[in-house]
Amino acid sequence: MLEAQAVSKHFGGVTAVDDVSFKVAGREIAGLIGPNGAGKTTMFNLLAGSLRPTSGRIRLKSRYVETSPPYARMSCGLGRTFQIPRPFAEMTVMENVLVAARDQVGERMLPNWIVPGRVGRLERANVEKARSLIDFVKLGRLAGEPARTLSGGQRKLLEFARVLMADPEIVLLDEPAAGVNPGLLETILTRIAEINARGVTFLIVEHNMEVIARLCARVLVMVSGRILCEGKPREIAADPRVIEAYLGGAPR
């Protein structure tokens, strides 16, 4: 589904991602963990298209996408969320989700004047779909509120609903659990698992090992820009190299 082939990213003299290769298979939930500064977020941005790799290739299904801009990746079925959620603050929850619809001809200028009936029909169908997604993430009562009124956890849920509106085949989740209160976290985790059961692939960057252990069948560990090891969450948690990497900087 998604594959990094010998991907490197340099910032000036700093090598943030160093010759990283891995694959994410269709329908799995893969985890990407590592201590702060390991290059997880850089790797994530390379996959999502916000950064271009210095060298190496990124394959999404059958296409190489490392040079295509972020907006082009959605048409290949790749969606993402942000570490700090980025809702459209002045737009309502409903409008936020509607923006993500992919099949609306009304997003081109002319059809709004030439075929308004068709735009309206698509819009009604999209509103219905958006409403069911908003209910799905338990934001139903807030659908008409501007997104700036949502709490941090609710914003994560909104971003989740928004990316699902675009019918992605694979979703990159950047720290879905960070800063979320336990009640909402439970909602987020069960929703991710349910969507995965419908056939959507996930790659999750996360610090919280509990979250990783619950969701992911397979975990990649990144340290100092490289993939240190991969395996089942339980094996990883017990791996002395991983423990060393996380605690390595601490005084002995």
Added chain:
Amino acid sequence: MILDLIAYGAFFLTTALTYAIMCLGLNVQWGQTGLFNVGVAGFVAVGAYVSALSTTPPLAGRFGGFGLPIVAGCLIAMVASGACAGLVGTITLRLRADYLAITTFGIAIAIELVALNAQSLTGGPFGIGFIPRPFGTLAPSPIVFDSANLALVAGVACLVFLAMERLARSPWGRVLRSIREDDAAAASLGKNPNRYRLQAFALGGSLMGLAGALQAHLIGFIAPDNYLPALTFQVWTMLIVGGAGSNAGAVAGAIVVWGLWSLSGLLTSLLLPGDQQARAASLQIVAIGVMLVVILLVRPRGLLGGSFRRRPPPNDGGSELDAGKLV
């Protein structure tokens, strides 16, 4: 006397509505997309000159004079101004807000200088005369002539307003707002921010061109000093007074500001002796400036500006121009 007043009222509203069309163009650029275009006068000039050259009879020693119908002239003007905006946009839209402002300002000055100096194309400082007027045969009767002009321009302005309202409420307008709020998030959802910005910029430019063409056909004569930066300042004031982001505000602002402009012109011509009149014209600009300040203090979002609220764009260390912060 009353007939004169009616005729003047019709003439006043006709002119105000041509400004309203410019304002609607600026509104889609700034109010809805956040593009800081300080070159309004340039796009208006392109429209006026293109339509004038397309519709005037041939003239020895000057380019153009194709004698086309007025409607064709206006449409060609829209295409030309839109293309001009599209070209400028392709080059500059990746620039941050304040650099875009400087660039558009420079381009507008360049267009004015071309109009002033390229005599074989634009008639130079003497401008272009004998531009066909839609109801020119009615001119001997001012009230009929002015009313006919008003009906025509009001119809066009109404059409433009409805078209822009539909766009503002359409999925296209929603994507524009999402890009204004957070272009990285919009891009992550598959929307190409620069493509939308370019469309908004070209659309706004073509409306400015239409307004320029209409003015040219109403007056029948154009010259480079119609398109000084003061015009850009006027249109911006209209939009800010009316309420950036609102199409109704753009129209209302144009009528209110043009009203104050005309009134202050009337007052200075009545109250001041003849030899001071040329200087007194500057007082008009002062009056508009004072009005702008008062509106910004009393109703910062403009007369009809509702839910519009600007935030500094994320990851933008530089400042927008002051007017941008105030809106």
